[in-house]
Amino acid sequence: MLAQVLAWVAVGVVAVTATGILLTRDWRWNLGFMAAQYLGGAILTSAYWPVGMASTLLVTGWMSIAALGMTLTALPPQFDSTEESWPQGRLFRLFMTGMVVVLATGLTPRIENFMAGVDAPVIAGSILLAGLGFLQLGTSSQIVRIILGLLTVLTGFEVFYAAVEGSILVAGMLSIVILGLGLVGAYLLNASLPEDTS
């Protein structure tokens, strides 16, 4: 019972944080939301994986965020800009988030029936994360936001995949991919700078 409550709280956390990443323009807030999102993801993953294995998601996720954060801190202010050609209105993003929430609410019971043995919070959490991650990918051209979108989608996938696959090798390789994405994001942000600046 307690585990179920904790899982639904984690779903709430990932929903709020993924929405926060979508709505907030400041990268500091984005990275903070992302860190909290990994905590929610790790709680959902721990429903099927041992805590040690689930914590790899948390640790590598935080390491990715640290890599991105350190790079962004070192960038000159002109690189910390907002986009102009993409949908920027908060109302639009909030509306799209609502669509994803409706989708998750509608799909969760159906997928739960189809997949015996996978809990509703895990399904709901993964749909929310994947959906909001795709939304992030589709509405931004900034490197840091694209990397955060990809990390969000992958977190959603890992939450779901943990329920059906318990291999240590998969957990390890997914962690390498998450860390790799963070490092690639940091590299791409750095690569944007002229060589003398970097």
Added chain:
Amino acid sequence: MSAPTVWIAVPIVIGAIALLFSERAAALAGGLTCFILASIALVIPIDQALLIGPFSLKIGSTASLLGRALVIPASEGPLLVMLFGLCALWFIGAEAAGVARRMVPVGMIITGLLIASLAVQPFLYAALLIEMAALAAIPLLAPQGKAPGRAVIRFLIYQTLGMPCILLAGWLLAGVETSPGDLALTIQATVMLSLGFAFLLAVFPLNDWIPGLMVESHPYIAGFLLWLLPNIIIVFGLSFLDGYAWLRSSPEIVTGLRTIGLIMLVSSGLWSALEGNLGRMMGHAAIAETGFIFLGTSLAVANGTDTIFPFFLPRGLGMALWALALAIVHHGHADMDFATLRGIGRTHPWAAGGVILAALSAAGFPLLAGFPPRIDVWDGLADVSSSSALWFLVGLAGLMIGAVRQLSLLVEARSEEPSVPQETVIQRAMLGGAMIALVVLGLFPRSASFLVARLPLMFEHLAR
């Protein structure tokens, strides 16, 4: 000693060490290592003891990693010979292209990861290793000091999104095996699998990043990745077809493969005919090559003929030649637009010859390496559907128009410059060797059959 240690760990370790090397040393280290690994794969059989005087040498096929196995069976030997042999060519050519220090170390690591993707068991975990290789490729494609373009970002996004699709498809396919009558599950698995490979192989319309990559990144490096990644992903995809009988026996899959192959071929042929940039033209040809392999796969699944693997060697050779020639032509020019490179064949005749020969081979010009596999596929298509054969011809005609446009552009008269070849001796040797190889493979298509004919042995049910 195990095969995964030799063909996975060694290139990764040598690649990591080569990060410390100079331009020439990196090219030599990469080229020689790959040549030695190809030779070992050719000479020493896997899982069999080889007696050398009093010594017995045996390379085992299996290594263990975190509770799972990495297996390189003896049947994959010819593929290793081909991949490492072509990698040796690419890495030695990297010096002539002036990118050896940047490309060889990471290229070796990527090669090791991709070989690991073919070896990992269960095979669907390969998606994770392919993603790692794609991540490792990003620093190659987006050099320091230059903002990454849209094509690089799309490459990253699509390769990353392909991975979860493949892993989920693998899980759904296991469900299909246990309950084969479940139509809904079968459709879900097929859709997920198709989506995953559409992302990974840049299937139309998710392929706009390929021509862009040829312009945004160094053409030689982009060419290397556009050769290596699709080849490995195709072998990985064939594992699905080989492993699941219902996929092989589904007429919808055969029709789907044929339709997608034709769409990719015709669209890239048309774009190639209209293109005004040499780099993008090579990108369109790379898309067409994947289209050819889709068509070959549809025939191989339907008829059991080997129309897939004959494409591998001409594709590797042709793209290496094209990419090296473009890198030489591109050197010292801001871009690869037609207007900039008009008449460049007067000062760079070897490179211009390489571009033209590679483009003609990709278009299936007779007596070049690309011709025999294309004529086989065309013949097979004509047996199945005459309209498909006609569309195939349209695609080839587009590629041919593109090749002829390049010919007319590169050899155009330019009176203001001296007509003295500007290529170095190494560049001429590399370009000349690759051009001769393309012609020899076209004149004697069976000269590589000692490798190509054994490639289908990797699979139990496909093309045999």
